[in-house]
Amino acid sequence: QLHGQQVTVHTPPNITGHWVSNSCEVRPGPEFLTRSYRFFPDGSFQALQFYYQDPDCSKPSYSLLIRGSVRPLRASWLVRGGTASEVHVSRVQLRCLQTACDPPDTPAPDRSMQELTLMRLELRAEELFLGDVHTEHAQPAGYQSPLRSAKAERCGVCRIVSSADLHHPPVLSARPERPVRLQGDWVSTRCEVRPGVLFLTRQLTFHEDSQTWTGQYEHFSDPVCRHPTFSISASGRYSRGAPSAAIGGAVQFTFTVTHMTVTPMDVATTSLLNVFRGRECGSEGSWQRGVPQDVTSTSGCAALGVRLPHTEYELFRAGQDPSGHSLLYNGQRPSDGSSPDRPERRPTSFQPPLIRCSRGGRSCQTDWPSSSSTLHPDEERHTQHCHHHHHHTCRVGI
Ligand SMILES: *[C@@H]1O[C@H](CO)[C@@H](O)[C@H](O)[C@H]1NC(C)=O
Numbered sequence: 001q002l003h004g005q006q007v008t009v010h011t012p013p014n015i016t017g018h019w020v021s022n023s024c025e026v027r028p029g030p031e032f033l034t035r036s037y038r039f040f041p042d043g044s045f046q047a048l049q050f051y052y053q054d055p056d057c058s059k060p061s062y063s064l065l066i067r068g069s070v071r072p073l074r075a076s077w078l079v080r081g082g083t084a085s086e087v088h089v090s091r092v093q094l095r096c097l098q099t100a101c102d103p104p105d106t107p108a109p110d111r112s113m114q115e116l117t118l119m120r121l122e123l124r125a126e127e128l129f130l131g132d133v134h135t136e137h138a139q140p141a142g143y144q145s146p147l148r149s150a151k152a153e154r155c156g157v158c159r160i161v162s163s164a165d166l167h168h169p170p171v172l173s174a175r176p177e178r179p180v181r182l183q184g185d186w187v188s189t190r191c192e193v194r195p196g197v198l199f200l201t202r203q204l205t206f207h208e209d210s211q212t213w214t215g216q217y218e219h220f221s222d223p224v225c226r227h228p229t230f231s232i233s234a235s236g237r238y239s240r241g242a243p244s245a246a247i248g249g250a251v252q253f254t255f256t257v258t259h260m261t262v263t264p265m266d267v268a269t270t271s272l273l274n275v276f277r278g279r280e281c282g283s284e285g286s287w288q289r290g291v292p293q294d295v296t297s298t299s300g301c302a303a304l305g306v307r308l309p310h311t312e313y314e315l316f317r318a319g320q321d322p323s324g325h326s327l328l329y330n331g332q333r334p335s336d337g338s339s340p341d342r343p344e345r346r347p348t349s350f351q352p353p354l355i356r357c358s359r360g361g362r363s364c365q366t367d368w369p370s371s372s373s374t375l376h377p378d379e380e381r382h383t384q385h386c387h388h389h390h391h392h393t394c395r396v397g398i
Contacts, residue, residue, distance in 0.1 A: 001297065010109045012072035012083050013072070013083060013119060013120070013121030013128075013245045014121075014218055015039045015119065015121060015128060016040065016041050017038075017039060017150070018036070018037070018149070018150035018151075018162060019035075019036075019037045019038075019039070019085070019128045019147035019148065019149060019150065020034075020035065020147055020148060020149075020157075020158045020161040020162045020263075021033075021034040021035045021036070021145075021147060021148075021157065021158075021161050022055035022137065022147075022148045022152070022155050022157050022158050022161075023145070023157055024055060024056055024123045024143065024157075025053070025145055026055060026247065026348075026349045026350055027071075027330065027349050028133070028134060028347070028348050028349045029348055030052060030055070030183050030246050030247050030348040030349055031050050032051065032053070032054060032055050032056075032057055033049055033050060033052065033053040033057070034050045034057055034157075034161045034164075034169075034170050034172070035047070035048065035049055035050075035145060035147060035161070036048040036050075036150075036161050036164060036170075037379075038167070038301045039070070039377065042069075043069045043070060043071055044067070044069045045066075045067070045068060045069065045070055045116075046065065046066070046067050047064075047065070047066040047067075047068075047113065048063060048064070048065055048066075048164065048166065048295070048358075049063065049064045049066070049110075049112075049245040050062075050063045050161075050169040050170060050274070051063065051163065053098075054174070054360075055247050055248050055250075056172055056173070056175055056248075057170070057171075057172040058171060058172055058173060058174040059098075059173030060097040060098070060169040061096075061097055061101065061167050061170060062094060062096050062097050062098070062101045062238060063094075063097060063169050064092060064093065064094055064095075064096045064112065065091075065092070065093040065095075065166045066089055066092050066093075066112050066113055067089070067090050067092075068087060068088045068089040068090045068113060069087075069088050070086070070087050070088075070090070070113075070116045071085060071086045072084075072085045072087050072119075073085055073086055076118055078118070078140075078141055079118060079138065079140070079141060079143075079193060079223075080199075080221075080222060080223050080244065081140065081193075081222070081223025081224070082118045082119065082120045082129075082131075082143075082223075083118070083119050083120065083164075084117060084119055085116055085118070087113050087114050088108065089112060092112055092308060093165060093166060094249050095166045095195055097153075097169060099206070100104050108261045109380070112140070112242050114131065114133065114145065115130040115132070115133055115140060115337070116129065116130060117131055117132070117139065117140060118132070118139075118140040118143070119200070120143065120223070121227040121273050122146070125148070125152075125393060126148060126149040126151075127146035127147070127148060127154060127260075128147045128148075128149075129143040129144070129146045129147075130143065130144055130147065130148055131143065131144070132144050132335065134335040138335045140335065141335050142193045142194060142335070143193060145352065146326045147193070150162035150190070152391075154310065154322065155322075156377070157170075159170060160172065165244065168313050168340075177249040178249065178318035178319065178320065179318060180199050180249075180250070180251045180316050180317060180318045180328075181208070181318070182206035182208060182213075182238075182253075182316065182328070183206055183207070183208040184205070184206065184356055184358070185203070185205050185357050185358070186202075186203070186204045186205075186206075186328050186354035186355065186356055187201070187202070187203045187204075187354060187355060187357050188200075188201040188202045188352070188354060188355075189321075189352065189353060189354070189355050190352060191223065191224055191225035192351070192352050193223065194333060195248075198219060199220040199221070199222060199223055199225055200217055200218060200219045200220065200224055201218045201220075201227075202215065202216070202217055203215070203216040204216075204354060206238070209369065211237055211238055211239060212235065212236070212237055212238070213235065213236060213237070213238050213255070214233065214234070214235040215231050215232075215233070215235070216231065216232075217231065217232045217233075217234070218231050219231065219232070219265075221266070223355065228265035228305070229264075229265055229266050229267065229268070230240065230262060230263060230264050230265050230266075230269045231262070231263045231265060231292075232260060232261070232262055232263075232304070232306070233260065233261040233271055233292070234257050234260045234261075235257070235258065235259045235260075235262075236254075236255060236256045236257040236258040236259065236309070237258065238253055238254065238255045238256070238314075239253065239254050239255050240252075240253055241253055241254060244315055246348055247315070247317065247348070249317060249318070250315050250316065250317040251315070251317075252313070252314065252315055253314040253315070253316055254311060254312070254313060254314065255311065255312045255314055256309055256310065256311050256312075257297070257308055257309060257310040257311075257312075258308065258309050259296045259308075260294070260295050260296055260300055260306065260308055261292045261293065261295065262281070262292065262293055262301050262304065263281065263290065263291065263292040263293075263295050264287055264288075264289055264291075264297050265287065265289065265290065265291075267289060270276045270287050270288065270289045272285075272303055273287040273303055274287050276302065276303040280298055280301070280302035280303070281295055281298055281300075281301035281302055281303045281304070282294070282295045282298055282301065283393070286299075295308075296308060297331060298368060310337055310339070310341070311341060312340050312341060312375065313330040313340045313341070313342065313343050313345065313346040314330055314331050314340070314346070314347070315330065315346055315347050315348070315350070316328065316329065316330050316331075317350060319353055321353075321355065324337060325355050326355070326356040327353035327354065327355055327356070328353060328354045328355075328356070329350035329351065329353050329354075330347075330350065330351055330354075331346065331347025331348075331349070331350060331351065332348075332350055333351070334347075334349050335348070
């Protein structure tokens with residue numbers, strides 16, 4: 001999964017075909033859903049969304065059939081590597097599947113398909129990434145978990161979802177709850193995208209005995225994690241809280257970040273840190289590319305938007321990949337780039353999962369950069385580093 005990874009990206013993507021969820025998905029709210037989208041060669045689409053009462057997608061509540069058309073416009077300015085598209089919704093049908101239906105405002109035509117305004121097609125595993133959906137109704141600034149081709153092999157959930165229709169929703173089986181155990185080492189399974197044009201890989205280690213954690217965050221300027229910009233090492237404490245009332249099986253945690261080291265990895269970030277005034281990020285004017293500096297004494301690094309000490313209100317959930325490896329999900333970041341620094345901002349949905357690794361067994365080293373990738377020439381020219389143009393929106397968190 002992590003080694004010898006090949007990513008082929010087509011811009012603009014030809015998304016003709018049938019694309020389906022490969023698991024029960026969680027959106028902020030929380031909302032629980034599965035999706036079955038058909039795109040036709042003339043640009044029209046039929047999108048089925050099935051909503052549920054539970055995080056296993058075993059109890060359907062209502063389904064939506066959305067028809068319309070989508071036209072790719074250009075490379076996204078907000079998320080490098082994505083394609084911005086124009087979407088028209090012509091018709092939305094709602095089908096209630098229980099006695100009382102209380103759909104949120106998702107069926108509003110302007111909102112129901114906003115996710116199609118940002119897309120990315122990765123042919124490595126036939127995955128279609130569509131824009132993320134926020135409670136704040138913002139433009140997509142990242143992706144949801146990808147849809148798989150309905151023809152994908154070894155995907156039982158894909159088969160169930162692809163044969164469903166408006167009146168016959170997919171019913172997934174309720175899984176036994178997996179206990180949330182943080183102990184050990186965890187790494188990203190792919191190059192991840194964060195709102196605010198950050199691409200990164202994460203490696204986290206948790207020590208349950210001492211309730212301490214360390215994190216290594218490698219940041220990149222490109223969507224396949226080839227060009228490093230800076231790394232952050234952080235550590236601190238955590239404490240386990242109550243089980244989540246909103247999402248069965250998920251557990252609340254509180255994290256504090258008390259120590260941090262920053263390493264600029266390219267010329268642009270090094271000079272940014274050096275011109276930043278006011279002793280708010282390490283020792284002023286002393287940054288060198290590839291040389292780490294402890295920024296604990298300056299209370300973090302204002303230029304990168306990280307403050308210390310910092311507390312985050314978190315939500316974790318355990319999972320398993322199709323090969324039986326343990327997965328760990330933590331909370332999705334707010335789309336405005338801020339952090340969940342108050343209990344009422346605690347996330348209600350999840351980031352892409354981390355996979356458990358073991359020293360000696362599964363390697364903890366991610367094999368970035370990926371060995372091959374193709375980007376549209378516009379994307380190669382359009383190098384938008386968050387710390388060049390948008391450093392106020394650039395935030396780092398666990
Ligand atoms: C996209 O792919 C489909 C087959 O999957 C094909 O029929 C269609 O012509 C392609 N469209 C373009 C613009 O290449």
